[in-house]
Amino acid sequence: MNKKGMIFSMDALAALLLVTIISFGVITSINLARVDYGSVLLQLNAVDGLSVVREEGSLEGFNNNSLQGFLNDLPVQVCGNLSVYDFEDKIVYDAVKNGCNSVGVGNMGVARRDFLSGNNVYMAKLEVWRG
Protein backbone atom coordinates (compact mmCIF):
# COMPACT_ATOMS: atom_id res chain seq x y z
CA MET A 1 0.00 0.00 0.00
CA ASN A 2 1.20 3.45 -0.81
CA LYS A 3 2.13 5.09 2.48
CA LYS A 4 1.81 8.57 1.08
CA GLY A 5 -1.74 7.86 -0.11
CA MET A 6 -2.68 6.46 3.28
CA ILE A 7 -1.36 9.50 5.10
CA PHE A 8 -3.05 11.78 2.61
CA SER A 9 -6.42 10.02 3.07
CA MET A 10 -6.09 10.12 6.84
CA ASP A 11 -5.23 13.77 6.71
CA ALA A 12 -8.22 14.47 4.48
CA LEU A 13 -10.49 12.45 6.78
CA ALA A 14 -9.21 14.30 9.83
CA ALA A 15 -9.80 17.64 8.12
CA LEU A 16 -13.29 16.60 7.05
CA LEU A 17 -14.12 15.43 10.55
CA LEU A 18 -12.91 18.68 11.95
CA VAL A 19 -14.93 20.69 9.45
CA THR A 20 -18.02 18.62 10.27
CA ILE A 21 -17.57 19.12 14.00
CA ILE A 22 -17.07 22.87 13.63
CA SER A 23 -20.03 23.20 11.23
CA PHE A 24 -22.25 21.28 13.62
CA GLY A 25 -21.14 23.52 16.47
CA VAL A 26 -21.84 26.69 14.51
CA ILE A 27 -25.27 25.55 13.33
CA THR A 28 -26.43 24.30 16.71
CA SER A 29 -25.15 27.43 18.45
CA ILE A 30 -27.70 29.42 16.42
CA ASN A 31 -31.21 28.97 17.73
CA LEU A 32 -33.13 28.45 14.55
CA ALA A 33 -36.68 29.79 14.67
CA ARG A 34 -38.01 28.72 11.31
CA VAL A 35 -40.96 30.79 10.13
CA ASP A 36 -43.34 29.47 7.57
CA TYR A 37 -44.09 32.51 5.42
CA GLY A 38 -47.31 30.94 4.11
CA SER A 39 -48.64 30.61 7.65
CA VAL A 40 -47.71 34.19 8.39
CA LEU A 41 -49.84 35.48 5.54
CA LEU A 42 -52.74 33.25 6.57
CA GLN A 43 -52.50 34.50 10.14
CA LEU A 44 -52.56 38.10 8.96
CA ASN A 45 -55.55 37.31 6.74
CA ALA A 46 -57.43 35.87 9.72
CA VAL A 47 -56.66 38.84 11.99
CA ASP A 48 -57.55 41.44 9.35
CA GLY A 49 -60.70 39.59 8.29
CA LEU A 50 -62.05 39.42 11.81
CA SER A 51 -61.37 43.13 12.34
CA VAL A 52 -63.28 43.97 9.16
CA VAL A 53 -66.40 41.93 9.93
CA ARG A 54 -66.50 43.26 13.50
CA GLU A 55 -65.95 46.92 12.83
CA GLU A 56 -68.25 47.20 9.82
CA GLY A 57 -71.03 45.74 11.96
CA SER A 58 -72.05 42.51 10.23
CA LEU A 59 -70.70 40.30 13.02
CA GLU A 60 -72.78 42.04 15.67
CA GLY A 61 -76.02 41.46 13.80
CA PHE A 62 -75.09 37.92 12.65
CA ASN A 63 -75.89 39.18 9.17
CA ASN A 64 -75.58 35.95 7.18
CA ASN A 65 -75.57 37.61 3.74
CA SER A 66 -72.84 39.97 4.74
CA LEU A 67 -70.74 37.35 6.56
CA GLN A 68 -71.08 34.76 3.80
CA GLY A 69 -70.29 37.50 1.28
CA PHE A 70 -67.14 38.34 3.22
CA LEU A 71 -66.01 34.70 3.20
CA ASN A 72 -66.76 34.32 -0.51
CA ASP A 73 -64.74 37.47 -1.24
CA LEU A 74 -61.58 36.03 0.31
CA PRO A 75 -58.76 35.62 -2.23
CA VAL A 76 -59.34 32.76 -4.71
CA GLN A 77 -56.72 30.45 -3.21
CA VAL A 78 -57.80 31.10 0.40
CA CYS A 79 -60.61 29.25 2.20
CA GLY A 80 -62.24 30.43 5.40
CA ASN A 81 -64.49 29.22 8.18
CA LEU A 82 -66.17 31.72 10.49
CA SER A 83 -67.69 30.46 13.74
CA VAL A 84 -69.35 32.35 16.58
CA TYR A 85 -69.71 30.98 20.11
CA ASP A 86 -71.88 32.30 22.91
CA PHE A 87 -70.87 32.86 26.53
CA GLU A 88 -71.45 29.15 27.26
CA ASP A 89 -69.21 28.15 24.32
CA LYS A 90 -72.17 26.92 22.28
CA ILE A 91 -71.83 27.51 18.58
CA VAL A 92 -74.43 30.03 17.37
CA TYR A 93 -73.15 30.72 13.86
CA ASP A 94 -70.97 28.81 11.43
CA ALA A 95 -70.23 29.52 7.78
CA VAL A 96 -67.66 28.28 5.28
CA LYS A 97 -66.59 29.92 2.05
CA ASN A 98 -68.50 28.46 -0.87
CA GLY A 99 -66.56 25.71 -2.62
CA CYS A 100 -64.33 24.94 0.36
CA ASN A 101 -64.33 21.93 2.67
CA SER A 102 -65.64 22.63 6.11
CA VAL A 103 -62.43 21.40 7.71
CA GLY A 104 -59.21 23.20 6.93
CA VAL A 105 -56.13 21.23 5.95
CA GLY A 106 -52.43 22.00 6.29
CA ASN A 107 -51.25 25.32 7.65
CA MET A 108 -54.01 27.51 9.02
CA GLY A 109 -54.30 31.05 10.21
CA VAL A 110 -56.59 31.39 13.23
CA ALA A 111 -57.85 34.55 14.94
CA ARG A 112 -60.32 34.92 17.79
CA ARG A 113 -62.15 37.99 18.97
CA ASP A 114 -64.63 38.56 21.79
CA PHE A 115 -67.42 40.97 20.93
CA LEU A 116 -70.64 42.34 22.39
CA SER A 117 -74.03 42.15 20.80
CA GLY A 118 -77.00 43.43 22.76
CA ASN A 119 -76.47 42.33 26.34
CA ASN A 120 -74.40 39.28 25.42
CA VAL A 121 -70.76 38.39 24.92
CA TYR A 122 -69.72 36.23 21.96
CA MET A 123 -66.47 34.88 20.61
CA ALA A 124 -65.82 34.85 16.88
CA LYS A 125 -63.22 32.52 15.39
CA LEU A 126 -61.96 32.84 11.83
CA GLU A 127 -59.84 30.05 10.36
CA VAL A 128 -58.23 30.50 6.96
CA TRP A 129 -56.22 28.04 4.91
CA ARG A 130 -55.09 27.47 1.36
CA GLY A 131 -57.84 25.77 -0.60
Add this chain to the structure above:
Amino acid sequence: MFTWLSLRCGVANLVYDNVKLDKKGFLFTLTAVLFFSILIIVSGSYLARNNGVEKNLASGIAANHIKFIEDSVVFEYYTKILDLKPGTIDYLGDGQVRIDFPNAGNLPTLENKTELARKYRESMQGSFSLLGNINVTLINFYPNFTIIPYQSTFMKEGGSLIFYNPNYSQLKKVSVELKVDKSIDDVKKITIPSDSGDDNNPMIKVKIRDNGDGGKKGKGKGEEIIDSEVRLDPEAKNSFIIDFIPNDFVRVDFGDFNNKDGTYIASVDDVVANITLFEVRYIQVNESVKAIGGNLSLDGFGFKKNTELVIAWDGKRKKD
Protein backbone atom coordinates in the same frame (compact mmCIF):
# COMPACT_ATOMS: atom_id res chain seq x y z
CA MET B 1 -8.86 28.43 15.52
CA PHE B 2 -5.24 29.62 15.64
CA THR B 3 -4.47 27.19 18.45
CA TRP B 4 -5.93 24.42 16.38
CA LEU B 5 -3.98 25.51 13.28
CA SER B 6 -0.71 25.57 15.21
CA LEU B 7 -1.44 22.15 16.64
CA ARG B 8 -2.38 20.76 13.26
CA CYS B 9 0.68 22.25 11.58
CA GLY B 10 2.87 20.64 14.22
CA VAL B 11 1.29 17.22 13.67
CA ALA B 12 1.47 17.67 9.92
CA ASN B 13 5.16 18.61 10.11
CA LEU B 14 5.81 15.51 12.19
CA VAL B 15 4.04 13.34 9.64
CA TYR B 16 5.75 15.08 6.76
CA ASP B 17 9.14 14.69 8.44
CA ASN B 18 8.50 10.98 8.80
CA VAL B 19 7.38 10.38 5.24
CA LYS B 20 9.52 13.11 3.79
CA LEU B 21 6.69 14.68 1.85
CA ASP B 22 7.51 17.81 -0.01
CA LYS B 23 6.16 21.07 1.28
CA LYS B 24 3.49 21.28 -1.45
CA GLY B 25 1.25 18.86 0.48
CA PHE B 26 1.54 20.92 3.62
CA LEU B 27 0.66 24.06 1.69
CA PHE B 28 -2.30 22.27 0.12
CA THR B 29 -3.62 21.17 3.50
CA LEU B 30 -3.17 24.62 4.95
CA THR B 31 -5.05 26.17 2.00
CA ALA B 32 -7.83 23.64 2.34
CA VAL B 33 -8.16 24.36 6.05
CA LEU B 34 -8.21 28.10 5.49
CA PHE B 35 -10.76 27.71 2.71
CA PHE B 36 -13.09 25.62 4.84
CA SER B 37 -12.64 27.96 7.79
CA ILE B 38 -13.71 30.89 5.68
CA LEU B 39 -16.62 28.84 4.33
CA ILE B 40 -17.74 28.00 7.85
CA ILE B 41 -17.48 31.60 9.01
CA VAL B 42 -19.44 32.89 6.00
CA SER B 43 -22.11 30.18 6.41
CA GLY B 44 -22.37 30.92 10.09
CA SER B 45 -22.84 34.63 9.58
CA TYR B 46 -25.41 33.96 6.82
CA LEU B 47 -27.34 31.65 9.11
CA ALA B 48 -27.15 34.16 11.94
CA ARG B 49 -28.44 36.92 9.69
CA ASN B 50 -31.22 34.75 8.31
CA ASN B 51 -32.12 33.71 11.81
CA GLY B 52 -32.21 37.36 12.88
CA VAL B 53 -34.62 38.21 10.07
CA GLU B 54 -36.89 35.31 10.99
CA LYS B 55 -36.82 36.22 14.66
CA ASN B 56 -37.77 39.80 13.75
CA LEU B 57 -40.59 38.49 11.60
CA ALA B 58 -41.84 36.21 14.38
CA SER B 59 -41.72 39.10 16.81
CA GLY B 60 -43.53 41.34 14.29
CA ILE B 61 -46.34 38.80 13.94
CA ALA B 62 -46.62 38.56 17.73
CA ALA B 63 -46.71 42.37 18.04
CA ASN B 64 -49.40 42.51 15.35
CA HIS B 65 -51.50 39.97 17.25
CA ILE B 66 -51.05 41.83 20.54
CA LYS B 67 -52.16 45.05 18.82
CA PHE B 68 -55.19 43.23 17.36
CA ILE B 69 -56.28 42.09 20.83
CA GLU B 70 -55.69 45.55 22.29
CA ASP B 71 -57.72 47.20 19.51
CA SER B 72 -60.56 44.72 19.89
CA VAL B 73 -60.85 45.43 23.63
CA VAL B 74 -60.77 49.19 23.07
CA PHE B 75 -63.38 48.90 20.31
CA GLU B 76 -65.86 46.98 22.48
CA TYR B 77 -65.23 49.25 25.42
CA TYR B 78 -65.52 52.45 23.46
CA THR B 79 -68.51 51.61 21.30
CA LYS B 80 -70.53 49.19 23.42
CA ILE B 81 -69.72 49.45 27.08
CA LEU B 82 -69.32 53.21 27.37
CA ASP B 83 -71.60 54.40 24.56
CA LEU B 84 -70.47 57.93 25.42
CA LYS B 85 -67.50 58.93 23.39
CA PRO B 86 -65.42 61.97 24.29
CA GLY B 87 -64.36 63.77 21.15
CA THR B 88 -61.95 66.64 21.40
CA ILE B 89 -60.37 68.30 24.40
CA ASP B 90 -59.94 71.99 23.56
CA TYR B 91 -58.16 74.79 25.38
CA LEU B 92 -60.46 77.74 24.85
CA GLY B 93 -57.91 80.43 25.65
CA ASP B 94 -60.01 82.04 28.38
CA GLY B 95 -58.65 79.79 31.11
CA GLN B 96 -61.11 77.03 30.31
CA VAL B 97 -60.88 73.50 28.91
CA ARG B 98 -63.79 72.10 26.90
CA ILE B 99 -64.50 68.41 26.41
CA ASP B 100 -67.20 67.52 23.91
CA PHE B 101 -68.96 64.25 23.23
CA PRO B 102 -69.93 64.21 19.54
CA ASN B 103 -71.22 60.64 19.73
CA ALA B 104 -73.09 60.65 22.99
CA GLY B 105 -75.79 58.38 21.54
CA ASN B 106 -79.28 58.01 22.95
CA LEU B 107 -81.04 57.74 26.26
CA PRO B 108 -82.00 55.15 27.30
CA THR B 109 -78.94 53.05 26.57
CA LEU B 110 -78.40 49.39 27.46
CA GLU B 111 -79.52 48.40 30.93
CA ASN B 112 -77.03 46.90 33.33
CA LYS B 113 -73.83 47.63 31.50
CA THR B 114 -71.92 46.85 34.68
CA GLU B 115 -72.99 43.22 34.23
CA LEU B 116 -72.11 43.34 30.53
CA ALA B 117 -68.63 44.66 31.35
CA ARG B 118 -68.23 41.91 33.94
CA LYS B 119 -69.19 39.20 31.44
CA TYR B 120 -66.84 40.61 28.81
CA ARG B 121 -63.99 40.78 31.33
CA GLU B 122 -64.67 37.21 32.44
CA SER B 123 -64.71 35.96 28.86
CA MET B 124 -61.48 37.77 27.91
CA GLN B 125 -59.67 36.60 31.01
CA GLY B 126 -61.09 33.08 30.75
CA SER B 127 -61.80 31.27 27.50
CA PHE B 128 -60.21 33.90 25.24
CA SER B 129 -56.93 33.83 27.19
CA LEU B 130 -56.95 30.04 27.30
CA LEU B 131 -57.65 29.50 23.60
CA GLY B 132 -55.44 32.34 22.45
CA ASN B 133 -52.52 31.24 24.61
CA ILE B 134 -52.21 34.70 26.10
CA ASN B 135 -53.02 36.18 29.49
CA VAL B 136 -55.45 39.08 29.17
CA THR B 137 -56.28 41.00 32.34
CA LEU B 138 -58.75 43.87 32.48
CA ILE B 139 -58.26 46.03 35.55
CA ASN B 140 -60.87 48.56 36.76
CA PHE B 141 -62.92 47.62 33.72
CA TYR B 142 -66.29 49.27 34.40
CA PRO B 143 -68.77 51.14 32.19
CA ASN B 144 -67.36 54.51 33.21
CA PHE B 145 -64.33 56.67 32.64
CA THR B 146 -62.63 59.47 34.52
CA ILE B 147 -61.43 62.82 33.25
CA ILE B 148 -57.98 63.44 34.68
CA PRO B 149 -57.04 65.72 36.49
CA TYR B 150 -60.61 66.82 37.33
CA GLN B 151 -61.62 63.39 38.67
CA SER B 152 -65.04 63.64 37.01
CA THR B 153 -66.49 60.18 36.42
CA PHE B 154 -68.89 59.70 33.49
CA MET B 155 -71.24 56.82 32.80
CA LYS B 156 -74.37 55.96 30.87
CA GLU B 157 -76.59 53.18 32.05
CA GLY B 158 -80.26 52.50 31.38
CA GLY B 159 -82.15 55.78 31.19
CA SER B 160 -79.44 57.94 32.77
CA LEU B 161 -76.30 59.78 31.88
CA ILE B 162 -74.46 60.53 35.08
CA PHE B 163 -71.28 62.25 35.96
CA TYR B 164 -69.85 62.89 39.37
CA ASN B 165 -67.69 65.92 40.16
CA PRO B 166 -65.98 65.60 43.52
CA ASN B 167 -63.92 68.69 42.55
CA TYR B 168 -66.95 70.70 41.45
CA SER B 169 -65.19 74.00 42.06
CA GLN B 170 -63.28 73.32 38.81
CA LEU B 171 -66.49 72.80 36.83
CA LYS B 172 -67.44 75.84 34.75
CA LYS B 173 -70.23 74.80 32.43
CA VAL B 174 -72.24 71.78 31.30
CA SER B 175 -74.33 71.97 28.13
CA VAL B 176 -76.73 69.37 26.89
CA GLU B 177 -79.09 69.35 23.92
CA LEU B 178 -81.63 66.59 23.59
CA LYS B 179 -84.04 65.76 20.80
CA VAL B 180 -86.87 63.75 22.24
CA ASP B 181 -89.40 61.47 20.54
CA LYS B 182 -92.30 63.52 21.95
CA SER B 183 -94.19 66.46 20.57
CA ILE B 184 -94.17 69.89 22.20
CA ASP B 185 -97.97 69.49 22.27
CA ASP B 186 -97.57 66.61 24.75
CA VAL B 187 -95.74 68.75 27.30
CA LYS B 188 -97.67 68.83 30.56
CA LYS B 189 -95.34 70.87 32.74
CA ILE B 190 -91.92 72.50 32.60
CA THR B 191 -89.80 73.11 35.70
CA ILE B 192 -86.65 75.23 35.51
CA PRO B 193 -84.47 75.90 38.58
CA SER B 194 -83.73 79.48 39.51
CA ASP B 195 -80.27 80.99 39.02
CA SER B 196 -78.11 80.90 42.15
CA GLY B 197 -76.68 84.34 41.32
CA ASP B 198 -73.22 83.17 42.35
CA ASP B 199 -70.61 83.65 39.62
CA ASN B 200 -68.50 80.88 41.15
CA ASN B 201 -71.20 78.29 40.48
CA PRO B 202 -71.11 76.37 37.22
CA MET B 203 -73.41 77.28 34.35
CA ILE B 204 -75.86 74.52 33.42
CA LYS B 205 -77.37 74.81 29.96
CA VAL B 206 -80.25 72.62 28.86
CA LYS B 207 -81.90 72.70 25.46
CA ILE B 208 -84.63 70.23 24.55
CA ARG B 209 -86.34 69.95 21.17
CA ASP B 210 -89.36 67.97 20.18
CA ASN B 211 -89.69 65.29 17.48
CA GLY B 212 -91.04 67.63 14.82
CA ASP B 213 -89.38 69.18 11.81
CA GLY B 214 -90.17 72.73 12.89
CA GLY B 215 -88.00 75.12 14.81
CA LYS B 216 -85.94 78.15 13.97
CA LYS B 217 -82.75 76.21 13.17
CA GLY B 218 -84.15 74.46 10.14
CA LYS B 219 -85.24 71.03 9.05
CA GLY B 220 -85.15 68.16 11.48
CA LYS B 221 -84.11 70.26 14.45
CA GLY B 222 -87.47 70.17 16.13
CA GLU B 223 -89.38 72.78 18.07
CA GLU B 224 -87.63 74.09 21.18
CA ILE B 225 -89.33 72.92 24.36
CA ILE B 226 -86.83 74.64 26.62
CA ASP B 227 -83.60 76.56 26.16
CA SER B 228 -82.32 77.53 29.57
CA GLU B 229 -78.93 78.51 30.96
CA VAL B 230 -78.57 79.14 34.70
CA ARG B 231 -75.88 79.09 37.38
CA LEU B 232 -76.61 76.39 39.92
CA ASP B 233 -75.31 75.65 43.41
CA PRO B 234 -73.52 72.25 43.34
CA GLU B 235 -74.47 71.65 46.97
CA ALA B 236 -78.22 72.15 46.48
CA LYS B 237 -80.79 70.04 44.64
CA ASN B 238 -81.59 71.63 41.27
CA SER B 239 -83.72 70.05 38.54
CA PHE B 240 -84.98 70.84 35.06
CA ILE B 241 -88.05 68.69 34.51
CA ILE B 242 -90.17 68.34 31.40
CA ASP B 243 -93.31 66.32 32.07
CA PHE B 244 -95.14 64.83 29.11
CA ILE B 245 -98.54 63.24 28.98
CA PRO B 246 -99.40 60.76 30.36
CA ASN B 247 -96.55 60.24 32.89
CA ASP B 248 -93.35 60.45 30.89
CA PHE B 249 -90.53 62.84 31.61
CA VAL B 250 -87.06 64.12 30.82
CA ARG B 251 -85.06 65.69 33.59
CA VAL B 252 -81.64 67.15 34.21
CA ASP B 253 -80.47 67.26 37.80
CA PHE B 254 -77.44 69.04 39.17
CA GLY B 255 -76.15 69.35 42.70
CA ASP B 256 -76.61 67.11 45.70
CA PHE B 257 -77.82 63.85 44.14
CA ASN B 258 -76.92 60.22 44.92
CA ASN B 259 -75.44 61.59 48.15
CA LYS B 260 -72.72 63.45 46.28
CA ASP B 261 -72.42 67.19 45.68
CA GLY B 262 -71.69 68.34 42.13
CA THR B 263 -73.53 65.39 40.58
CA TYR B 264 -75.03 65.83 37.09
CA ILE B 265 -77.76 63.45 35.89
CA ALA B 266 -79.70 63.61 32.62
CA SER B 267 -82.43 60.99 32.66
CA VAL B 268 -85.52 59.89 30.75
CA ASP B 269 -88.56 57.81 31.56
CA ASP B 270 -90.63 56.43 28.67
CA VAL B 271 -88.95 58.95 26.41
CA VAL B 272 -86.22 58.34 23.87
CA ALA B 273 -83.78 61.24 23.72
CA ASN B 274 -81.03 61.69 21.18
CA ILE B 275 -78.13 63.57 22.78
CA THR B 276 -77.28 65.97 19.97
CA LEU B 277 -74.86 68.01 22.04
CA PHE B 278 -73.05 67.34 25.27
CA GLU B 279 -70.05 69.31 26.43
CA VAL B 280 -68.35 70.10 29.70
CA ARG B 281 -66.01 72.96 30.57
CA TYR B 282 -63.52 73.13 33.40
CA ILE B 283 -61.05 75.64 34.73
CA GLN B 284 -57.77 75.10 32.92
CA VAL B 285 -55.03 73.64 35.11
CA ASN B 286 -51.38 73.15 34.38
CA GLU B 287 -51.74 69.44 33.63
CA SER B 288 -52.48 67.34 30.59
CA VAL B 289 -56.16 66.41 30.33
CA LYS B 290 -57.22 62.89 29.41
CA ALA B 291 -60.09 60.45 29.82
CA ILE B 292 -59.07 57.11 31.35
CA GLY B 293 -61.18 53.98 31.63
CA GLY B 294 -59.22 51.24 33.41
CA ASN B 295 -56.19 49.19 32.42
CA LEU B 296 -55.48 46.38 30.00
CA SER B 297 -52.66 43.94 30.63
CA LEU B 298 -51.44 41.45 27.99
CA ASP B 299 -48.87 38.75 28.58
CA GLY B 300 -48.02 36.33 25.78
CA PHE B 301 -46.09 35.68 22.55
CA GLY B 302 -42.98 36.97 24.31
CA PHE B 303 -44.59 40.32 25.08
CA LYS B 304 -45.75 41.86 28.32
CA LYS B 305 -47.81 45.00 28.02
CA ASN B 306 -49.77 47.02 30.52
CA THR B 307 -51.65 49.94 29.08
CA GLU B 308 -54.22 52.47 30.21
CA LEU B 309 -57.45 52.50 28.23
CA VAL B 310 -57.18 56.12 27.14
CA ILE B 311 -60.56 57.23 25.81
CA ALA B 312 -59.48 60.77 24.94
CA TRP B 313 -56.34 62.81 25.29
CA ASP B 314 -55.55 66.47 24.70
CA GLY B 315 -52.59 65.50 22.50
CA LYS B 316 -50.08 68.26 22.14
CA ARG B 317 -51.25 70.79 24.63
CA LYS B 318 -51.54 74.38 23.50
CA LYS B 319 -49.30 76.88 25.18
CA ASP B 320 -51.04 79.30 27.55
